[in-house]
Amino acid sequence: MDTGLSSTGDNQLDQAVRQWLQYDKNPKTASLVQDLVKKGAVDELKKCFSSRMEFGTAGLRAAMGPGISCMNELTIIQTTQGFCRYLEQSFENLKERGVVIGYDARAHPPSGGDSKRFASLAAAVFISREIPVYLFSDITPTPFVPFTVSHMSLCAGIMVTASHNPKQDNGYKVYWENGAQIVSPHDKGIAKAIDENLAPWPESWNTEEALRSSLLKDPFQEIHTEYFKTIQKHCHHREINKSSGVKIVHTSVHGVGHSFVQAAFKAFDLHPPYAVEEQKDPDPEFPTVKYPNPEEGEGVLTLSFALADKEEASVVLANDPDADRLAVAEKQESGQWQVFTGNELGALLGWWIFSCWKKQTTDAEAVKKVHMLSSTVSSKILRAIAVKEGFHFEETLTGFKWMGNRAKEILDRGNTVLFAFEEAIGYMCSSSVLDKDGVSAAAIAGEMISYLATKNTSLSQQLTTIYIEYGYHLSKNSYFICHDQNVIRSLFERLRNFSGQESYPTECGRFSIAAVRDLTTGYDSNQPNHKAILPTSRSSQMITFTFSNGGVATMRTSGTEPKIKYYTELCAAPGNSDVTHLKKELDDLVNAIVENFFEPVKNKLQPKPE
Incomplete structure:
Protein backbone atom coordinates (compact mmCIF):
# COMPACT_ATOMS: atom_id res chain seq x y z
CA MET A 1 0.00 0.00 0.00
CA ASP A 2 1.35 3.44 -0.92
CA THR A 3 1.35 5.54 2.23
CA GLY A 4 2.55 8.65 0.46
CA LEU A 5 5.32 9.04 3.03
CA SER A 6 8.28 8.00 0.86
CA SER A 7 9.14 11.66 0.21
CA THR A 8 9.71 12.38 3.91
CA GLY A 9 12.94 10.42 3.88
CA ASP A 10 11.84 8.62 7.04
CA ASN A 11 11.85 5.02 5.88
CA GLN A 12 11.32 3.69 9.39
CA LEU A 13 8.13 5.69 9.84
CA ASP A 14 6.94 4.74 6.36
CA GLN A 15 7.51 1.06 7.14
CA ALA A 16 5.73 1.30 10.51
CA VAL A 17 2.67 2.91 8.89
CA ARG A 18 2.61 0.33 6.06
CA GLN A 19 2.74 -2.50 8.57
CA TRP A 20 -0.02 -0.93 10.68
CA LEU A 21 -2.37 -0.57 7.72
CA GLN A 22 -1.62 -4.15 6.74
CA TYR A 23 -2.41 -5.50 10.24
CA ASP A 24 -5.22 -3.25 11.52
CA LYS A 25 -8.80 -4.39 10.94
CA ASN A 26 -10.46 -1.66 12.99
CA PRO A 27 -11.94 0.79 10.45
CA LYS A 28 -11.75 3.76 12.85
CA THR A 29 -8.04 3.53 13.74
CA ALA A 30 -7.11 2.57 10.15
CA SER A 31 -9.03 5.59 8.87
CA LEU A 32 -7.38 7.91 11.41
CA VAL A 33 -3.95 6.77 10.20
CA GLN A 34 -4.91 7.11 6.52
CA ASP A 35 -6.18 10.65 7.16
CA LEU A 36 -2.88 11.61 8.82
CA VAL A 37 -1.02 10.17 5.83
CA LYS A 38 -3.16 12.16 3.37
CA LYS A 39 -2.55 15.35 5.34
CA GLY A 40 1.21 14.66 5.49
CA ALA A 41 0.99 15.05 9.27
CA VAL A 42 4.43 13.61 9.92
CA ASP A 43 4.72 14.92 13.51
CA GLU A 44 1.39 13.35 14.45
CA LEU A 45 2.36 10.08 12.79
CA LYS A 46 5.64 10.08 14.69
CA LYS A 47 3.74 10.43 17.98
CA CYS A 48 1.67 7.39 17.05
CA PHE A 49 4.45 5.22 15.61
CA SER A 50 7.89 6.26 16.89
CA SER A 51 7.88 4.06 20.01
CA ARG A 52 5.80 1.11 21.17
CA MET A 53 4.11 1.27 24.55
CA GLU A 54 6.50 -0.22 27.08
CA PHE A 55 5.16 -3.32 28.81
CA GLY A 56 6.25 -3.16 32.45
CA THR A 57 5.32 -4.63 35.82
CA ALA A 58 2.24 -2.38 35.75
CA GLY A 59 1.36 -3.80 32.32
CA LEU A 60 0.31 -1.08 29.89
CA ARG A 61 -1.36 2.28 30.33
CA ALA A 62 -1.72 4.91 27.61
CA ALA A 63 -4.19 7.03 25.65
CA MET A 64 -6.60 5.25 23.31
CA GLY A 65 -5.95 5.99 19.65
CA PRO A 66 -4.15 4.66 16.56
CA GLY A 67 -0.56 3.46 16.37
CA ILE A 68 1.86 1.44 18.47
CA SER A 69 2.14 4.12 21.17
CA CYS A 70 -1.60 3.93 21.99
CA MET A 71 -4.17 1.51 23.38
CA ASN A 72 -6.25 0.11 20.51
CA GLU A 73 -7.53 -3.19 19.15
CA LEU A 74 -4.31 -4.09 17.32
CA THR A 75 -2.00 -3.31 20.25
CA ILE A 76 -4.32 -5.31 22.52
CA ILE A 77 -4.03 -8.30 20.15
CA GLN A 78 -0.23 -7.94 19.88
CA THR A 79 0.15 -7.63 23.67
CA THR A 80 -2.08 -10.64 24.30
CA GLN A 81 -0.28 -12.76 21.71
CA GLY A 82 3.01 -12.06 23.47
CA PHE A 83 1.51 -12.71 26.90
CA CYS A 84 -0.07 -15.94 25.63
CA ARG A 85 3.26 -17.19 24.22
CA TYR A 86 5.01 -16.35 27.49
CA LEU A 87 2.39 -18.27 29.49
CA GLU A 88 2.73 -21.26 27.14
CA GLN A 89 6.46 -21.29 27.89
CA SER A 90 5.84 -20.91 31.64
CA PHE A 91 3.04 -23.43 32.29
CA GLU A 92 2.70 -26.99 31.04
CA ASN A 93 -0.93 -27.13 32.24
CA LEU A 94 -2.09 -23.79 30.77
CA LYS A 95 -4.70 -25.59 28.61
CA GLU A 96 -6.20 -27.21 31.71
CA ARG A 97 -6.18 -24.18 34.01
CA GLY A 98 -6.73 -21.14 31.77
CA VAL A 99 -6.90 -17.40 32.43
CA VAL A 100 -9.46 -14.82 33.60
CA ILE A 101 -10.21 -11.51 31.86
CA GLY A 102 -12.12 -8.57 33.36
CA TYR A 103 -12.81 -5.04 32.16
CA ASP A 104 -14.12 -1.66 33.27
CA ALA A 105 -16.51 0.71 31.48
CA ARG A 106 -14.04 2.91 29.58
CA ALA A 107 -14.68 3.81 25.94
CA HIS A 108 -13.18 6.17 23.37
CA PRO A 109 -15.60 6.57 20.42
CA PRO A 110 -13.18 8.47 18.09
CA SER A 111 -10.83 5.45 17.90
CA GLY A 112 -13.34 2.71 18.68
CA GLY A 113 -11.47 1.99 21.90
CA ASP A 114 -13.66 0.09 24.36
CA SER A 115 -12.67 -1.96 27.42
CA LYS A 116 -15.25 -4.70 26.75
CA ARG A 117 -14.14 -5.01 23.12
CA PHE A 118 -10.48 -5.11 24.19
CA ALA A 119 -11.30 -7.90 26.65
CA SER A 120 -13.13 -9.88 23.93
CA LEU A 121 -10.14 -9.60 21.58
CA ALA A 122 -7.80 -10.79 24.36
CA ALA A 123 -10.14 -13.77 24.89
CA ALA A 124 -10.08 -14.56 21.15
CA VAL A 125 -6.27 -14.72 21.18
CA PHE A 126 -6.20 -17.28 24.02
CA ILE A 127 -9.06 -19.35 22.59
CA SER A 128 -7.25 -19.52 19.24
CA ARG A 129 -4.54 -21.42 21.15
CA GLU A 130 -7.11 -23.71 22.84
CA ILE A 131 -6.65 -22.07 26.25
CA PRO A 132 -9.74 -21.79 28.49
CA VAL A 133 -10.84 -18.23 29.19
CA TYR A 134 -13.03 -17.04 32.06
CA LEU A 135 -14.34 -13.78 30.59
CA PHE A 136 -16.63 -11.73 32.82
CA SER A 137 -19.92 -10.99 31.06
CA ASP A 138 -20.18 -7.56 32.65
CA ILE A 139 -18.00 -4.85 34.17
CA THR A 140 -16.29 -5.75 37.46
CA PRO A 141 -14.06 -4.07 40.00
CA THR A 142 -10.37 -4.77 39.42
CA PRO A 143 -10.11 -6.83 42.69
CA PHE A 144 -12.40 -9.49 41.18
CA VAL A 145 -9.64 -10.52 38.75
CA PRO A 146 -6.91 -11.39 41.31
CA PHE A 147 -9.62 -12.98 43.49
CA THR A 148 -10.65 -15.20 40.56
CA VAL A 149 -7.04 -16.19 39.79
CA SER A 150 -6.59 -17.38 43.39
CA HIS A 151 -10.08 -18.82 43.87
CA MET A 152 -10.02 -20.87 40.64
CA SER A 153 -6.25 -21.64 40.61
CA LEU A 154 -5.79 -20.09 37.17
CA CYS A 155 -2.45 -19.37 35.50
CA ALA A 156 -3.00 -15.66 35.02
CA GLY A 157 -5.44 -12.76 34.97
CA ILE A 158 -5.92 -9.67 32.82
CA MET A 159 -7.86 -6.55 33.80
CA VAL A 160 -8.58 -3.99 31.08
CA THR A 161 -8.66 -0.69 32.96
CA ALA A 162 -6.89 2.63 33.35
CA SER A 163 -8.12 2.94 36.93
CA HIS A 164 -8.30 6.66 37.82
CA ASN A 165 -6.45 8.01 34.75
CA PRO A 166 -8.05 10.67 32.48
CA LYS A 167 -10.95 9.53 30.28
CA GLN A 168 -8.92 9.10 27.09
CA ASP A 169 -6.65 6.47 28.69
CA ASN A 170 -6.94 2.72 29.00
CA GLY A 171 -4.72 -0.02 30.39
CA TYR A 172 -3.89 -3.71 30.53
CA LYS A 173 -3.06 -5.00 34.01
CA VAL A 174 -1.62 -8.50 34.47
CA TYR A 175 -1.73 -10.96 37.39
CA TRP A 176 0.35 -14.14 37.82
CA GLU A 177 -0.84 -17.51 39.12
CA ASN A 178 -0.17 -16.45 42.73
CA GLY A 179 -2.94 -13.84 42.48
CA ALA A 180 -0.52 -10.90 42.64
CA GLN A 181 0.53 -8.44 39.94
CA ILE A 182 3.55 -9.51 37.94
CA VAL A 183 7.05 -8.45 38.98
CA SER A 184 10.35 -8.72 37.15
CA PRO A 185 11.52 -10.75 35.23
CA HIS A 186 8.03 -11.56 33.92
CA ASP A 187 7.63 -8.05 32.48
CA LYS A 188 10.80 -8.38 30.41
CA GLY A 189 9.85 -11.87 29.25
CA ILE A 190 6.38 -10.73 28.19
CA ALA A 191 7.75 -7.61 26.45
CA LYS A 192 10.18 -9.80 24.44
CA ALA A 193 7.39 -12.20 23.48
CA ILE A 194 5.20 -9.28 22.33
CA ASP A 195 7.95 -8.07 19.98
CA GLU A 196 8.23 -11.60 18.57
CA ASN A 197 4.47 -11.92 17.89
CA LEU A 198 3.39 -8.65 16.29
CA ALA A 199 1.65 -10.12 13.23
CA PRO A 200 -1.95 -10.95 14.21
CA TRP A 201 -2.65 -14.66 14.28
CA PRO A 202 -5.40 -15.84 11.88
CA GLU A 203 -8.10 -16.11 14.57
CA SER A 204 -7.06 -13.20 16.81
CA TRP A 205 -9.65 -10.83 15.31
CA ASN A 206 -12.39 -13.46 15.36
CA THR A 207 -14.29 -12.49 18.51
CA GLU A 208 -17.60 -13.88 17.19
CA GLU A 209 -16.14 -17.39 16.97
CA ALA A 210 -14.39 -17.02 20.34
CA LEU A 211 -17.55 -15.90 22.13
CA ARG A 212 -19.31 -19.07 20.87
CA SER A 213 -16.45 -21.36 21.93
CA SER A 214 -16.93 -24.04 24.59
CA LEU A 215 -13.57 -22.86 25.99
CA LEU A 216 -15.18 -19.54 27.01
CA LYS A 217 -16.90 -19.43 30.40
CA ASP A 218 -18.52 -16.59 32.36
CA PRO A 219 -17.40 -16.60 36.03
CA PHE A 220 -19.53 -13.59 37.02
CA GLN A 221 -22.20 -15.26 39.17
CA GLU A 222 -19.85 -17.69 40.93
CA ILE A 223 -17.23 -15.05 41.70
CA HIS A 224 -19.84 -12.50 42.81
CA THR A 225 -21.19 -15.05 45.31
CA GLU A 226 -17.81 -16.34 46.49
CA TYR A 227 -16.20 -12.91 46.83
CA PHE A 228 -18.91 -11.55 49.14
CA LYS A 229 -19.04 -14.82 51.07
CA THR A 230 -15.27 -14.50 51.61
CA ILE A 231 -15.27 -10.88 52.77
CA GLN A 232 -18.16 -11.65 55.17
CA LYS A 233 -15.57 -13.47 57.29
CA HIS A 234 -14.17 -10.03 58.17
CA CYS A 235 -17.48 -8.79 59.60
CA HIS A 236 -17.24 -8.80 63.42
CA HIS A 237 -20.14 -6.67 64.70
CA ARG A 238 -23.36 -7.63 62.95
CA GLU A 239 -25.61 -6.57 65.86
CA ILE A 240 -23.96 -3.16 66.07
CA ASN A 241 -24.09 -2.78 62.30
CA LYS A 242 -27.85 -3.33 62.33
CA SER A 243 -28.49 -0.96 65.23
CA SER A 244 -26.08 1.83 64.35
CA GLY A 245 -27.86 4.91 63.07
CA VAL A 246 -24.83 6.34 61.28
CA LYS A 247 -25.51 7.57 57.74
CA ILE A 248 -22.93 7.10 54.98
CA VAL A 249 -22.76 8.44 51.41
CA HIS A 250 -20.93 6.53 48.66
CA THR A 251 -19.78 7.61 45.21
CA SER A 252 -18.33 5.41 42.50
CA VAL A 253 -17.18 8.49 40.47
CA HIS A 254 -18.82 7.23 37.24
CA GLY A 255 -16.99 3.91 37.58
CA VAL A 256 -17.90 0.29 38.27
CA GLY A 257 -18.16 0.38 42.07
CA HIS A 258 -21.79 1.22 42.89
CA SER A 259 -23.54 -2.17 42.84
CA PHE A 260 -20.54 -3.97 44.34
CA VAL A 261 -20.24 -1.64 47.34
CA GLN A 262 -24.00 -1.91 47.88
CA ALA A 263 -23.58 -5.72 47.90
CA ALA A 264 -20.61 -5.48 50.29
CA PHE A 265 -22.63 -3.39 52.78
CA LYS A 266 -25.44 -5.94 52.54
CA ALA A 267 -22.95 -8.76 53.25
CA PHE A 268 -21.90 -6.90 56.41
CA ASP A 269 -25.50 -6.22 57.51
CA LEU A 270 -24.87 -2.50 57.19
CA HIS A 271 -27.46 0.06 56.20
CA PRO A 272 -26.94 0.69 52.46
CA PRO A 273 -25.02 3.90 51.79
CA TYR A 274 -26.73 6.77 50.01
CA ALA A 275 -25.50 6.77 46.39
CA VAL A 276 -24.55 9.98 44.58
CA GLU A 277 -27.12 9.74 41.77
CA GLU A 278 -25.16 11.84 39.23
CA GLN A 279 -22.07 9.59 39.61
CA LYS A 280 -23.71 6.22 40.35
CA ASP A 281 -23.73 4.70 36.86
CA PRO A 282 -20.64 4.03 34.74
CA ASP A 283 -19.92 6.84 32.29
CA PRO A 284 -16.64 6.87 30.31
CA GLU A 285 -16.95 10.66 29.89
CA PHE A 286 -16.71 11.26 33.68
CA PRO A 287 -18.89 14.37 33.16
CA THR A 288 -19.00 15.73 36.72
CA VAL A 289 -15.28 15.65 37.58
CA LYS A 290 -12.12 17.15 36.13
CA TYR A 291 -10.08 14.08 37.16
CA PRO A 292 -11.83 10.79 38.13
CA ASN A 293 -9.45 10.31 41.04
CA PRO A 294 -10.71 10.55 44.65
CA GLU A 295 -7.08 10.96 45.72
CA GLU A 296 -7.29 14.50 44.34
CA GLY A 297 -9.61 15.29 47.29
CA GLU A 298 -12.44 17.72 47.63
CA GLY A 299 -13.04 18.56 43.95
CA VAL A 300 -14.09 14.98 43.22
CA LEU A 301 -16.25 14.85 46.36
CA THR A 302 -18.31 18.05 45.91
CA LEU A 303 -21.50 16.20 44.93
CA SER A 304 -20.97 13.69 47.75
CA PHE A 305 -20.74 16.48 50.33
CA ALA A 306 -23.95 18.06 48.96
CA LEU A 307 -25.84 14.75 49.25
CA ALA A 308 -24.41 14.10 52.72
CA ASP A 309 -25.53 17.54 53.91
CA LYS A 310 -29.01 16.91 52.49
CA GLU A 311 -29.34 13.47 54.13
CA GLU A 312 -27.50 14.52 57.33
CA ALA A 313 -24.83 11.86 56.71
CA SER A 314 -21.55 12.24 58.58
CA VAL A 315 -19.20 10.18 56.37
CA VAL A 316 -18.47 9.96 52.63
CA LEU A 317 -16.83 6.94 50.96
CA ALA A 318 -15.48 7.21 47.41
CA ASN A 319 -14.05 4.62 45.05
CA ASP A 320 -11.98 5.35 41.99
CA PRO A 321 -13.48 4.19 38.64
CA ASP A 322 -12.21 0.57 38.84
CA ALA A 323 -13.01 0.37 42.59
CA ASP A 324 -9.60 -0.75 43.79
CA ARG A 325 -9.04 2.41 45.88
CA LEU A 326 -11.01 4.04 48.67
CA ALA A 327 -11.19 7.62 49.92
CA VAL A 328 -13.00 8.65 53.11
CA ALA A 329 -14.19 12.05 54.37
CA GLU A 330 -15.94 12.98 57.61
CA LYS A 331 -17.95 16.04 58.62
CA GLN A 332 -16.38 17.82 61.57
CA GLU A 333 -18.17 19.70 64.37
CA SER A 334 -17.18 22.94 62.64
CA GLY A 335 -19.31 21.90 59.65
CA GLN A 336 -16.22 21.48 57.47
CA TRP A 337 -15.38 18.19 55.76
CA GLN A 338 -12.09 16.45 56.52
CA VAL A 339 -10.78 14.28 53.70
CA PHE A 340 -8.49 11.72 55.31
CA THR A 341 -5.12 11.16 53.70
CA GLY A 342 -4.22 7.67 52.57
CA ASN A 343 -1.86 7.43 55.53
CA GLU A 344 -4.54 8.48 58.04
CA LEU A 345 -7.01 5.96 56.68
CA GLY A 346 -4.21 3.35 56.74
CA ALA A 347 -3.75 4.06 60.46
CA LEU A 348 -7.49 3.73 61.13
CA LEU A 349 -7.98 0.52 59.14
CA GLY A 350 -4.78 -1.03 60.50
CA TRP A 351 -5.87 -0.28 64.08
CA TRP A 352 -9.40 -1.57 63.42
CA ILE A 353 -8.38 -4.83 61.74
CA PHE A 354 -5.80 -5.61 64.42
CA SER A 355 -8.30 -4.77 67.20
CA CYS A 356 -10.88 -7.14 65.71
CA TRP A 357 -8.26 -9.88 65.31
CA LYS A 358 -7.07 -9.39 68.89
CA LYS A 359 -10.59 -9.64 70.34
CA GLN A 360 -11.26 -13.01 68.74
CA THR A 361 -7.82 -14.56 69.45
CA THR A 362 -7.23 -16.39 72.71
CA ASP A 363 -3.72 -17.67 71.90
CA ALA A 364 -1.23 -15.07 73.17
CA GLU A 365 1.51 -16.53 70.93
CA ALA A 366 -0.54 -16.16 67.74
CA VAL A 367 0.47 -12.50 67.38
CA LYS A 368 3.99 -13.64 66.47
CA LYS A 369 2.62 -15.03 63.19
CA VAL A 370 0.72 -11.84 62.30
CA HIS A 371 2.12 -9.52 59.61
CA MET A 372 1.22 -6.12 58.23
CA LEU A 373 2.82 -4.41 55.23
CA SER A 374 3.08 -0.96 53.74
CA SER A 375 5.04 0.60 50.90
CA THR A 376 8.22 2.46 51.68
CA VAL A 377 6.68 5.87 50.83
CA SER A 378 3.71 5.26 53.14
CA SER A 379 3.34 6.16 56.83
CA LYS A 380 5.38 4.21 59.36
CA ILE A 381 2.36 4.09 61.72
CA LEU A 382 1.98 0.31 61.26
CA ARG A 383 5.58 -0.11 62.38
CA ALA A 384 4.82 1.85 65.56
CA ILE A 385 1.72 -0.29 66.25
CA ALA A 386 3.69 -3.48 65.54
CA VAL A 387 6.47 -2.52 67.98
CA LYS A 388 3.95 -2.06 70.79
CA GLU A 389 1.61 -4.96 69.95
CA GLY A 390 4.21 -7.58 69.02
CA PHE A 391 3.33 -8.42 65.41
CA HIS A 392 5.61 -8.18 62.37
CA PHE A 393 5.76 -5.15 60.11
CA GLU A 394 7.51 -4.99 56.74
CA GLU A 395 7.90 -2.28 54.16
CA THR A 396 8.17 -3.02 50.46
CA LEU A 397 8.89 -1.04 47.35
CA THR A 398 6.14 1.30 46.10
CA GLY A 399 3.14 -0.43 44.57
CA PHE A 400 0.86 -3.30 45.43
CA LYS A 401 2.70 -5.63 43.08
CA TRP A 402 5.43 -5.76 45.75
CA MET A 403 3.08 -6.04 48.72
CA GLY A 404 0.94 -8.67 47.00
CA ASN A 405 3.89 -10.88 46.11
CA ARG A 406 5.46 -10.45 49.56
CA ALA A 407 2.12 -11.21 51.26
CA LYS A 408 1.88 -14.47 49.26
CA GLU A 409 5.36 -15.51 50.42
CA ILE A 410 4.40 -14.80 54.05
CA LEU A 411 1.11 -16.69 53.71
CA ASP A 412 2.86 -19.68 52.12
CA ARG A 413 5.00 -19.97 55.27
CA GLY A 414 1.83 -20.48 57.34
CA ASN A 415 1.63 -16.93 58.68
CA THR A 416 -1.23 -14.42 58.69
CA VAL A 417 -1.24 -11.19 56.68
CA LEU A 418 -3.91 -9.00 58.26
CA PHE A 419 -3.48 -5.79 56.34
CA ALA A 420 -1.38 -3.91 53.78
CA PHE A 421 -1.67 -0.36 52.48
CA GLU A 422 -0.09 2.38 50.42
CA GLU A 423 -0.57 6.10 50.90
CA ALA A 424 -2.21 6.42 47.46
CA ILE A 425 -5.51 5.29 49.12
CA GLY A 426 -4.89 1.60 48.40
CA TYR A 427 -5.87 -1.00 51.06
CA MET A 428 -5.67 -4.79 51.23
CA CYS A 429 -7.99 -5.67 54.10
CA SER A 430 -8.23 -9.37 53.23
CA SER A 431 -5.55 -11.74 52.01
CA SER A 432 -8.10 -13.36 49.67
CA VAL A 433 -7.27 -10.51 47.27
CA LEU A 434 -3.52 -9.93 46.97
CA ASP A 435 -3.98 -6.42 45.65
CA LYS A 436 -5.66 -3.21 46.76
CA ASP A 437 -9.42 -3.62 47.03
CA GLY A 438 -11.75 -0.65 47.43
CA VAL A 439 -14.88 -2.80 47.74
CA SER A 440 -13.91 -4.83 50.82
CA ALA A 441 -12.18 -1.73 52.24
CA ALA A 442 -15.47 0.22 51.92
CA ALA A 443 -17.40 -2.46 53.85
CA ILE A 444 -14.75 -2.79 56.56
CA ALA A 445 -14.56 1.01 56.88
CA GLY A 446 -18.36 1.06 57.10
CA GLU A 447 -18.29 -1.43 59.96
CA MET A 448 -15.59 0.55 61.77
CA ILE A 449 -17.62 3.77 61.37
CA SER A 450 -20.74 2.02 62.71
CA TYR A 451 -18.86 0.59 65.69
CA LEU A 452 -17.30 3.96 66.59
CA ALA A 453 -20.72 5.65 66.32
CA THR A 454 -22.06 3.38 69.08
CA LYS A 455 -19.20 4.69 71.26
CA ASN A 456 -20.02 8.30 70.27
CA THR A 457 -16.59 8.50 68.66
CA SER A 458 -15.81 9.96 65.25
CA LEU A 459 -13.09 8.78 62.87
CA SER A 460 -11.00 11.89 63.53
CA GLN A 461 -11.30 11.37 67.31
CA GLN A 462 -10.24 7.74 66.93
CA LEU A 463 -7.29 8.79 64.79
CA THR A 464 -6.15 11.14 67.57
CA THR A 465 -6.45 8.26 70.06
CA ILE A 466 -4.27 6.08 67.82
CA TYR A 467 -1.64 8.82 67.54
CA ILE A 468 -1.57 9.44 71.29
CA GLU A 469 -1.08 5.72 71.95
CA TYR A 470 1.41 4.91 69.20
CA GLY A 471 2.94 8.30 68.35
CA TYR A 472 1.84 11.04 65.98
Missing part, protein backbone atom coordinates in the same frame (compact mmCIF):
# COMPACT_ATOMS: atom_id res chain seq x y z
CA HIS A 473 2.70 10.31 62.35
CA LEU A 474 2.05 13.47 60.33
CA SER A 475 2.57 13.34 56.58
CA LYS A 476 2.57 15.82 53.72
CA ASN A 477 2.81 14.56 50.15
CA SER A 478 2.69 16.32 46.80
CA TYR A 479 4.26 16.36 43.35
CA PHE A 480 5.61 18.43 40.50
CA ILE A 481 4.67 17.75 36.87
CA CYS A 482 7.62 17.34 34.51
CA HIS A 483 7.54 16.02 30.93
CA ASP A 484 11.30 16.39 30.34
CA GLN A 485 13.30 13.29 31.28
CA ASN A 486 16.56 15.26 31.13
CA VAL A 487 15.31 17.68 33.80
CA ILE A 488 14.25 14.77 36.02
CA ARG A 489 17.60 13.06 35.55
CA SER A 490 19.56 16.23 36.34
CA LEU A 491 17.56 16.80 39.56
CA PHE A 492 18.32 13.32 40.92
CA GLU A 493 21.95 13.29 39.70
CA ARG A 494 22.52 16.58 41.55
CA LEU A 495 21.34 14.90 44.78
CA ARG A 496 23.76 12.01 44.19
CA ASN A 497 26.68 14.38 43.60
CA PHE A 498 25.68 17.17 45.96
CA SER A 499 29.08 18.33 47.20
CA GLY A 500 31.37 16.38 44.91
CA GLN A 501 31.10 13.08 43.08
CA GLU A 502 28.99 10.36 44.76
CA SER A 503 28.14 12.50 47.79
CA TYR A 504 24.61 12.97 49.08
CA PRO A 505 23.48 16.04 51.03
CA THR A 506 24.13 15.91 54.79
CA GLU A 507 21.69 18.71 55.58
CA CYS A 508 18.64 20.41 54.11
CA GLY A 509 18.31 23.98 55.36
CA ARG A 510 18.33 23.75 59.17
CA PHE A 511 17.55 20.00 59.12
CA SER A 512 20.32 17.46 59.58
CA ILE A 513 20.20 14.30 57.42
CA ALA A 514 20.94 11.12 59.39
CA ALA A 515 20.68 8.53 56.60
CA VAL A 516 20.19 8.21 52.82
CA ARG A 517 18.79 5.29 50.83
CA ASP A 518 18.90 5.36 47.04
CA LEU A 519 16.89 2.54 45.47
CA THR A 520 17.98 3.55 41.97
CA THR A 521 21.66 2.87 42.64
CA GLY A 522 21.27 0.43 45.56
CA TYR A 523 23.02 2.65 48.15
CA ASP A 524 21.88 2.67 51.81
CA SER A 525 24.01 4.50 54.38
CA ASN A 526 22.25 2.64 57.21
CA GLN A 527 23.52 -0.78 56.12
CA PRO A 528 26.99 -2.01 57.15
CA ASN A 529 28.05 -2.57 53.53
CA HIS A 530 26.03 0.43 52.28
CA LYS A 531 23.96 -1.92 50.09
CA ALA A 532 20.16 -1.50 50.14
CA ILE A 533 18.08 -4.50 51.30
CA LEU A 534 15.02 -3.65 49.18
CA PRO A 535 15.20 -4.38 45.43
CA THR A 536 16.64 -1.63 43.27
CA SER A 537 15.76 -0.46 39.79
CA ARG A 538 17.85 1.79 37.56
CA SER A 539 14.82 2.46 35.35
CA SER A 540 13.14 4.61 38.03
CA GLN A 541 14.35 7.33 40.40
CA MET A 542 13.89 6.99 44.16
CA ILE A 543 15.86 8.49 47.07
CA THR A 544 14.85 8.50 50.75
CA PHE A 545 16.30 10.89 53.35
CA THR A 546 15.97 10.21 57.08
CA PHE A 547 16.35 13.30 59.24
CA SER A 548 17.65 13.60 62.81
CA ASN A 549 14.31 15.07 64.02
CA GLY A 550 12.33 11.89 63.11
CA GLY A 551 11.38 13.13 59.65
CA VAL A 552 11.49 10.90 56.57
CA ALA A 553 11.29 12.19 52.98
CA THR A 554 11.23 10.22 49.74
CA MET A 555 11.49 11.67 46.24
CA ARG A 556 10.57 9.43 43.32
CA THR A 557 9.35 9.39 39.75
CA SER A 558 5.94 7.93 38.87
CA GLY A 559 5.70 4.79 36.76
CA THR A 560 2.48 5.87 35.03
CA GLU A 561 2.44 9.70 35.05
CA PRO A 562 4.87 12.56 34.24
CA LYS A 563 5.39 13.42 37.91
CA ILE A 564 8.17 13.83 40.46
CA LYS A 565 6.48 12.88 43.72
CA TYR A 566 7.65 13.69 47.21
CA TYR A 567 6.46 12.08 50.43
CA THR A 568 7.31 13.42 53.88
CA GLU A 569 6.44 12.21 57.35
CA LEU A 570 7.32 13.31 60.87
CA CYS A 571 7.21 10.41 63.35
CA ALA A 572 6.90 11.45 67.00
CA ALA A 573 7.27 9.30 70.12
CA PRO A 574 4.10 8.07 71.90
CA GLY A 575 2.81 10.67 74.35
CA ASN A 576 4.06 13.68 72.36
CA SER A 577 0.80 15.55 71.75
CA ASP A 578 2.15 18.99 70.78
CA VAL A 579 0.50 18.78 67.37
CA THR A 580 0.93 22.49 66.59
CA HIS A 581 4.71 22.23 66.97
CA LEU A 582 4.87 18.94 65.02
CA LYS A 583 2.85 20.39 62.13
CA LYS A 584 5.07 23.48 61.95
CA GLU A 585 8.19 21.30 62.03
CA LEU A 586 6.84 19.21 59.12
CA ASP A 587 5.83 22.32 57.14
CA ASP A 588 9.31 23.77 57.64
CA LEU A 589 10.89 20.47 56.52
CA VAL A 590 8.79 20.36 53.33
CA ASN A 591 9.63 23.99 52.53
CA ALA A 592 13.33 23.25 53.05
CA ILE A 593 13.15 20.24 50.70
CA VAL A 594 11.41 22.21 47.96
CA GLU A 595 13.84 25.13 48.39
CA ASN A 596 17.08 23.13 48.59
CA PHE A 597 16.39 20.02 46.46
CA PHE A 598 13.95 21.26 43.77
CA GLU A 599 15.01 24.91 43.41
CA PRO A 600 17.67 24.51 40.65
CA VAL A 601 15.09 23.08 38.21
CA LYS A 602 11.92 24.58 39.69
CA ASN A 603 11.34 26.90 36.75
CA LYS A 604 11.10 23.78 34.54
CA LEU A 605 8.50 22.09 36.75
CA GLN A 606 4.75 22.61 37.04
CA PRO A 607 3.30 22.55 40.57
CA LYS A 608 0.45 20.21 41.47
CA PRO A 609 -2.78 21.80 40.15
CA GLU A 610 -5.06 23.20 42.85
